[in-house]
Amino acid sequence: MSQVLKAISDPTRRTVLELLRKGPMTAGALAEHFAVSKPTMSTHFKVLKAADLVHSEKNGTSVIYSLKMSVLEEALMGIAHAFGLDPNKNESVSESGDSGTQNPKENRT
């Protein structure tokens, strides 16, 4: 779970996943969307693969990556569940006197 979260906490990798949402793509085609070198993209792919968020498959000289939506989905649900906000039945958000849970003023520094 940490691995999935760490993987998607990087903007580049999130964008890769969003690109793959439209369908499978080669490493090169993906890399074209970013201003970093191909080896750098390759390590990003490796992180995504380690998190099991993508599948890779050789096709000739290319490598086609595809999104494993179900893994992403389950990770998100797992997190939601861990924090009591199960999205499919969002009801049990406040279960212990929600006094300090949400404050009116948000001071982001």
Place this chain on the structure above:
Amino acid sequence: MSQVLKAISDPTRRTVLELLRKGPMTAGALAEHFAVSKPTMSTHFKVLKAADLVHSEKNGTSVIYSLKMSVLEEALMGIAHAFGLDPNKNESVSESGDSGTQNPKENRT
């Protein structure tokens, strides 16, 4: 968004948030649950605060932390939305099993 994800990608910080789900707690009381030093916990708190996931409030010599559930909730929804799996109306997704969403072969290493 990256900040929230990075914050919750750490197991210690996730546990802190889960503890705070039961209600506000002092820094010391939170720290007791972990095997790391208090200064280390303090930096974890700082990360959570920077992500706007917790609120802090002085009370005498103590600092009381409380969870900002709404921020966490919105971040999770934002991610879900970015990937087209809006949790509140999950319709196009199959969570029944681990059948790959679009790839036939899953080789998790």
Place this chain on the structure above:
DNA sequence: ACACTAATTAGATAATTAGCTAAATTACGA
């Protein structure tokens, strides 16, 4: 003012991560 408690800041170190260039690998076509 002084001592005590709670928490944070300062300063250091080790581990991880993102990025690069250059080299190696793999597959394909002539």
Place this chain on the structure above:
DNA sequence: TCGTAATTTAGCTAATTATCTAATTAGTGT
């Protein structure tokens, strides 16, 4: 087999992160 293209690995540097101990700040009570 040789050359080319696509991708990854190797090896490096810089930046970030997690952790520690020691010192500092802030509040409370005597």
